[in-house]
Amino acid sequence: MIVVRRLGKRLFLTLLTLWLVATLIFFLAEVLPGDLGRTLLGPEATPAQVAHLDAQLGVNRPLLTQYISWLGNVVHGNWGKSYLTQQSVLSVVVSRLGNSMLLAAFSLLMVIPLALIAGTVAALSRDRFADRAITVGAQGLIAIPEFVSAIILLLIFSVVFHVFPTDAQIPSGAGVPDALSHIFLPAVTAGVFVFAYFTRMVREGMIDALSSAYARTAVLKGVPRRTVVWKHAFRNALLPTVAVIGAQIGGFGSLVVIESIFDYQGIGRLILQSANGHDVPMLEGAVLAVALVFILANLGADILYGVLDPRIRRRRQVA
């Protein structure tokens, strides 16, 4: 019963969050510069032609009327069609979200093991050369904006050495190696910041865990160092990192830049394109999808947190 009530509460909060996000975006879209009719007809259409098309499309109706109409459709499962491309919003959003998640997953798969190793090595060699090198290196990587690292990677690996294509879009029918070669550079670009951030988190977590009472007790009891590190400290050091990973999976913010530079058709670029073109149905669909993934990713992180930390489980059981 408690579980059902908790799930119900969580579901209610999720729906409330999604509604708030959707409503906010709908009204914010209204203040975006530009005009749908102008986007569709181009700069050389006369103001009269633009007004005529806007009226045909119904985007000159009162905002509240448009909002109620849109919300009614969404509640009935109809996400509508894009104003600009006439494609089904749902199918485009699902496809673009899939692309972005593929990119994010590939990036995290590369980055997480490396960050765990680097963070642990730094913690174990605290204040020595390896630690300093890793810490300073991570600090430096965090400071590099994604558009800079993307351009540098492109120039080195695509222009000079021709190892990877400049086009991140995976051709239809491409095999796995070909597909991965297309998304390798954007995945690395997305991973640079995350790697540096995770490394620092793991390092701090490991240092905290290794200096805790239970680790010291284990050492004094004569438990081998390797066992102390991997069995006692490492698991605890992961806790804050897991929360961050959850947020990173759900956060597509950096992908807007990366997808634009690499011409990758992901959800971040879709949001940008829709906002630029005043394509409100598509913008709403894309933002709602991102919000949903963000909520689910954080939910997953919460669950994983509980799995890793028995104290959380016990606290929940007591509650």
Place this chain on the structure above:
Amino acid sequence: MSGESKRPPNGSTELEVPFGAGSYSRRDVLRRGALASASLGGLSLLGPSAASAREYAPAGTGGTIRLGIESSTNIIEPFSLNTDGALICAQQVLEPLVWANADLIPRPLLATSFAPVNNDLSHWRFTLRQGVKYNNGASFTSADVVSWMDTLLATGSVSNAATLTGSVLTKGNTKAVDPYTVDFMLERAVAQFPLFVSNYVPETGIPPQTYKVGTFAKSPVGTGPFMLKQFVPYTGSTLVRNPNYWQTGLPHLDGVSIRDLSLPAQVIAMEAGDLDLMPQAPLVASGVLRNNSKFAFTFAESAAYRELSMRVDKKPFTDPRVREAVALCIDRPSLITGLLDGEGQLGNDHILAPIYGYNVKLPQRKQDYQKARQLLEAAGYANGFTVQLTAQDDEEIPEYIAIVQQQVGAIGITLELQIEEAAQFYGTSGKPAPWLDNIMVCSPWNSRATQGLQVWFQGGNAFNAPHWNNPQFTKLQLQLEGTLEAAAAHTLAQEMATIMYNDVPAIIAYWVDLPRVRSVKVHGLPLTSTVHVDLRRVTLS
């Protein structure tokens, strides 16, 4: 840059002449061609199929050319081609009656000839090419032309074609004489009417009469050299060779890939060998490729310009002396050198672009601060004034207006610059559009095939940004539009230019040469003074 001619003697050909290989007067060719062509119905002599075999020996056949274009193409709709990406793609599939390259000579394409009936320039007769089939097997006939022109020009049409040609041709006045003859009954005499149904009005590419607006991506039926295989919004399009194209032996290429990319991404992709052609490559972005021997730059003189308009109905610009003072501050040669790397033509504050060949003679306006100060003082602004200048963030415009700001500052005029993205600049429906409403505006204008398609300065025109209304100018422009004889046309053009030059509703400091970058392995690409790309005879080596 590889050594090749920047300006071939005839833009319709693919001749590539090394630097210093000879001198020629391209403008003479233009002048003679543009004016004479309208009177020569039998221009099939200059038709594309005849030209191709003679002028260009293919370096190879097959292959797929890869183009990059910055356009955010959301849809390809022949009724309203709203982006360069949509335009380039559609023009490979759909063909107009007439095609013109950078020389602006109208050449029959789906027509075989055109001429005014009984020398009446308001009644034109086009003979259509027989044996042309759409890629769905249907024959191309006059019914297709009539149906499409009536669709474009229907009442309340939002097509750009209606904007450009609506005052000349209206719905119901395109008439089929027989299956291969079409008459155009115009609202007035138009000497260069064939250019109104050419690639310079890109919506005049003719789909079959069965075409329903909005269905092009699903059923891309056309007579063109390529067929649309796939279009992905915001990504690009893939086209394949039309095996039954009516011009035997063409196209040489197997396919075309058009990628929708930002300019920096295009430059990187060119360097990496992932692109073959940037049809529109402003030097601000592509200059980095200029010294690379893998690429060839071409520059086509054009009628594209940056209009620095001043609202003549708002102080301080109500006084023409103030407008002239501003114009006298601009150092035009340095703009061409600094902004365009020398690839532009001097403007003289009138709309008659050099490429139209009217040979307008007026003293070239030069930077003259002393005279500018005198004019300002005489107008009552001895201490200068402050005004906002709104501009679109496009190509070299931000740099241009920054230079203008600095130069007019020398006589005490303070410009407050406001640079806006296109979405802001062109405004929202129902609200004043900055580019038409603000007191001082800098906006980009594409090249047109004839001054008759460049009517923004006529009183009452929707795009008249300076709100200038000179009835004599409007009258002269309409007269020029209907004048065929070269000497008379020159006189009218001279008068028009003089009015604008003296009244200065806008500063036209330079005409932009259209830069295009291609890999040196691309051959046979004709020059055009717009983004149009004619790939029929292109080969890859």
